[in-house]
Amino acid sequence: MVSQKYKEMLGAKSVIRQMSEWAAGRAKEIGGENVFDFSLGNPSVPVPQTFTDKMMALLQNRDTMELHGYSQSQGILSVREKFAEFLNKTYGMDYTSEHLFMTTGAAGAVAHAVRAVTKPGDEVLTIAPFFPEYMHYVNQTGAVLKVVPADTKQFQIHFEEFEKLLTPNTAAVLINTPNNPSGAVYSEETIKTLASILEAKQKEYGHDIFIISDEPYRDIVFDGIEAPYVSSYYDNSLSCYSFAKSLSIPGERLGYVAANPKCTHSLLISPMCAQISRGIGHNCPPSIIQIAVSEVLGLTSDLSVYETNMNIIYQELINLGFEVVRPGGTFYIFPKALEEDSVAFCQKAMKYDLVLVPGDSFGCPGYFRMAYCLETEKVKRAMPALRKFVQEEYSSK
Amino acid sequence: MVSQKYKEMLGAKSVIRQMSEWAAGRAKEIGGENVFDFSLGNPSVPVPQTFTDKMMALLQNRDTMELHGYSQSQGILSVREKFAEFLNKTYGMDYTSEHLFMTTGAAGAVAHAVRAVTKPGDEVLTIAPFFPEYMHYVNQTGAVLKVVPADTKQFQIHFEEFEKLLTPNTAAVLINTPNNPSGAVYSEETIKTLASILEAKQKEYGHDIFIISDEPYRDIVFDGIEAPYVSSYYDNSLSCYSFAKSLSIPGERLGYVAANPKCTHSLLISPMCAQISRGIGHNCPPSIIQIAVSEVLGLTSDLSVYETNMNIIYQELINLGFEVVRPGGTFYIFPKALEEDSVAFCQKAMKYDLVLVPGDSFGCPGYFRMAYCLETEKVKRAMPALRKFVQEEYSSK
Numbered sequence: 001m002v003s004q005k006y007k008e009m010l011g012a013k014s015v016i017r018q019m020s021e022w023a024a025g026r027a028k029e030i031g032g033e034n035v036f037d038f039s040l041g042n043p044s045v046p047v048p049q050t051f052t053d054k055m056m057a058l059l060q061n062r063d064t065m066e067l068h069g070y071s072q073s074q075g076i077l078s079v080r081e082k083f084a085e086f087l088n089k090t091y092g093m094d095y096t097s098e099h100l101f102m103t104t105g106a107a108g109a110v111a112h113a114v115r116a117v118t119k120p121g122d123e124v125l126t127i128a129p130f131f132p133e134y135m136h137y138v139n140q141t142g143a144v145l146k147v148v149p150a151d152t153k154q155f156q157i158h159f160e161e162f163e164k165l166l167t168p169n170t171a172a173v174l175i176n177t178p179n180n181p182s183g184a185v186y187s188e189e190t191i192k193t194l195a196s197i198l199e200a201k202q203k204e205y206g207h208d209i210f211i212i213s214d215e216p217y218r219d220i221v222f223d224g225i226e227a228p229y230v231s232s233y234y235d236n237s238l239s240c241y242s243f244a245k246s247l248s249i250p251g252e253r254l255g256y257v258a259a260n261p262k263c264t265h266s267l268l269i270s271p272m273c274a275q276i277s278r279g280i281g282h283n284c285p286p287s288i289i290q291i292a293v294s295e296v297l298g299l300t301s302d303l304s305v306y307e308t309n310m311n312i313i314y315q316e317l318i319n320l321g322f323e324v325v326r327p328g329g330t331f332y333i334f335p336k337a338l339e340e341d342s343v344a345f346c347q348k349a350m351k352y353d354l355v356l357v358p359g360d361s362f363g364c365p366g367y368f369r370m371a372y373c374l375e376t377e378k379v380k381r382a383m384p385a386l387r388k389f390v391q392e393e394y395s396s397k
Numbered sequence: 398m399v400s401q402k403y404k405e406m407l408g409a410k411s412v413i414r415q416m417s418e419w420a421a422g423r424a425k426e427i428g429g430e431n432v433f434d435f436s437l438g439n440p441s442v443p444v445p446q447t448f449t450d451k452m453m454a455l456l457q458n459r460d461t462m463e464l465h466g467y468s469q470s471q472g473i474l475s476v477r478e479k480f481a482e483f484l485n486k487t488y489g490m491d492y493t494s495e496h497l498f499m500t501t502g503a504a505g506a507v508a509h510a511v512r513a514v515t516k517p518g519d520e521v522l523t524i525a526p527f528f529p530e531y532m533h534y535v536n537q538t539g540a541v542l543k544v545v546p547a548d549t550k551q552f553q554i555h556f557e558e559f560e561k562l563l564t565p566n567t568a569a570v571l572i573n574t575p576n577n578p579s580g581a582v583y584s585e586e587t588i589k590t591l592a593s594i595l596e597a598k599q600k601e602y603g604h605d606i607f608i609i610s611d612e613p614y615r616d617i618v619f620d621g622i623e624a625p626y627v628s629s630y631y632d633n634s635l636s637c638y639s640f641a642k643s644l645s646i647p648g649e650r651l652g653y654v655a656a657n658p659k660c661t662h663s664l665l666i667s668p669m670c671a672q673i674s675r676g677i678g679h680n681c682p683p684s685i686i687q688i689a690v691s692e693v694l695g696l697t698s699d700l701s702v703y704e705t706n707m708n709i710i711y712q713e714l715i716n717l718g719f720e721v722v723r724p725g726g727t728f729y730i731f732p733k734a735l736e737e738d739s740v741a742f743c744q745k746a747m748k749y750d751l752v753l754v755p756g757d758s759f760g761c762p763g764y765f766r767m768a769y770c771l772e773t774e775k776v777k778r779a780m781p782a783l784r785k786f787v788q789e790e791y792s793s794k
Binding site: 001002003004005006007009010042043044046047052055056059060064065067068069070071103104105106107108109110111112115116117118119133136137139140141171207208248249250251252253264265268269271272273275276278279280281282283284285286287288289 | 398399400401402403404406407439440441443444449452453456457461462464465466467468500501502504505506507508509512513514515516530533534536537568604605645646647648649650661662665666668669670672673675676677678679680681682683684685686
């Protein structure tokens with residue numbers, strides 16, 4: 001008989017996916033250019049030509065059996081060596097190839113990291129607002145995700161709420177900075193405070209508490225700032241990355257888990273991840289993509305369009321009277337809705353062909369997410385629709 | 398704390414992997430050309446130029462964001478449509494895109510298929526000799542793998558033993574034809590007998606019993622025969638395939654699950670697999686590989702070298718007095734060892750720089766596997782070493 005568990009999951013489609021499907025349907029009616037779809041976090045800037053050239057050169061010059069051959073289950077050794085060297089140079093770390101595990105995107109990285117440092121029944125804390133898929137990545141391991149209510153002032157961490165949820169069952173804290181959906185970049189102060197609380201609790205409880213740091217937006221930061229590298233501040237940390245956003249190659253599914261060389265059993269994490277993969281039949285990410293990316297480390301798409309778009313939207317939101325935290329990075333912004341029920345708010349927006357995502361599934365009802373990975377021209381054209389929506393639906397009341 | 402479960406798995410490395418590591422070490426001492434490594438099932442024939450050309454054309458002509466963009470979680474729709482059409486034409490089936498789920502190789506396909514049609518505690522039968530990783534794919538779902546002892550006469554199915562293991566807890570039967578390690582291709586008669594036993598048992602037990610058919614070697618068959626397409630003979634069947642062997646691209650990790658349109662809930666299997674992926678953070682295989690393969694369906698590498706190699710080895714084994722079933726396909730052969738303890742037998746072979754894998758981990762002690770995905774020239778050079786090994790170690794006794 002087919003599995004009841006997975007059959008039941010079919011009913012609960014992601015809200016983001018639902019909004020995006022509505023947008024696709026609407027686009028058929030009135031033309032895609034007239035639907036202002038802020039629902040999906042899909043990169044909107046081209047893949048760098050250098051990456052494409054590298055792929056072509058590999059196809060032209062490499063022995064095909066080497067290029068397309070099995071990688072080791074932790075990832076191709078020479079690739080991991082290059083990644084370690086790059087991270088050490090960039091963030092002052094001491095990774096070796098043995099600290100790295102190549103994954104299918106940040107999703108695979110987070111799911112593996114959770115399995116590596118928890119056991120069924122353990123608690124994993126995450127901070128609202130948070131990426132809704134965390135619920136699946138954590139709960140399907142048998143561990144339990146607990147959500148720390150949001151610091152809606154700045155979308156940093158509400159430490160008072162955080163400390164209330166820490167218990168001896170806490171095995172890991174899953175954070176995401178720069179943050180989807182808020183666009184907030186955790187400050188050095190936030191990360192230091194988090195680290196010091198956890199260090200004290202590790203002593204108190206007599207066991208490790210890992211930080212699993214989900215960092216696919218690490219390279220999309222604004223105002224010339226840099227996102228602090230979480231693993232520099234806390235030993236028991238696993239850094240999860242993806243090239244989906246920085247190189248605009250989400251479909252190629254390449255990411256990694258980097259185990260802090262100072263963490264407990266740091267040399268076991270990557271081999272353990274390989275064992276985790278074994279049980280799900282996953283093995284390793286595509287070899288040609290591993291090799292191509294390892295030869296362009298540090299390269300990114302032209303990410304400046306996201307900052308341009310953010311500034312346009314942020315300014316218009318402020319002009320329209322929204323309460324909103326200015327994003328420090330990503331391609332998301334997370335304003336407060338103009339009524340308490342953010343689902344109702346987003347439904348009204350659909351009348352204006354604006355596709356917004358209610359904050360509820362991010363653990364932060366009353367807010368909504370706009371993903372501004374769109375052409376700037378379209379973002380500009382969306383602003384009058386946003387103004388009209390606000391004025392017609394909320395100004396008269 | 399790091400997971401005890403995965404930490405403990407680290408101790409139990411695959412025997413095949415151990416043999417192959419020994420071979421790599423020995424190659425450093427005496428030169429790779431002097432080590433006759435029959436341990437690893439790695440394709441040894443080049444990727445077809447047409448595939449490389451297709452990859453190049455995609456990189457040159459396609460919009461990069463489309464080419465490298467997110468695929469749907471079941472796999473790119475247009476890709477699945479092409480796969481369905483190809484399978485229908487080739488095997489007379491009635492698949493639509495909705496019956497297909499794109500996976501990372503056959504490994505991902507089998508692991509997903511098991512999760513889709515079992516629940517923890519269910520029993521999954523497989524037939525010795527069997528691919529040892531099945532143990533992990535099945536047991537990590539919470540289902541239990543039970544092994545039907547081998548039919549060592551022909552490496553078909555020992556139905557008497559098979560029927561003894563069928564119980565109301567049997568949820569699925571995992572078969573592999575053409576078979577790794579035996580090289581046997583299940584005959585039409587074998588598949589029909591299997592189907593009729595299972596149909597009767599489904600009625601008796603009042604629930605579905607699925608056949609999960611692992612078919613990565615479907616295109617490597619000898620003597621001009623064709624491997625019967627299992628799903629043509631049994632409705633509740635999931636066909637698992639990989640392009641690793643037929644296109645020599647094991648590192649690119651592309652395969653699929655095809656749910657028989659006549660199986661129970663046939664349209665739910667693929668969406669359920671997408672939910673399974675969600676929990677492991679896997680999502681979907683690399684987009685450029687999905688697209689490139691979909692445009693060369695039916696193309697294979699020049700697979701004839703495997704038949705050439707098989708004939709050389711088979712003849713020499715016969716000459717040396719081995720008891721051996723002539724393979725109908727794959728790039729494996731599975732002779733009876735010359736002493737009861739096949740581990741001792743393979744260890745003695747190492748003195749002659751012959752790397753063979755004992756049958757024990759395939760559920761068939763007393764036999765050994767030779768993977769002959771090597772250059773024919775090397776296979777020929779290995780034969781005197783094999784002869785010397787047999788004569789020195791066994792003929793005098």
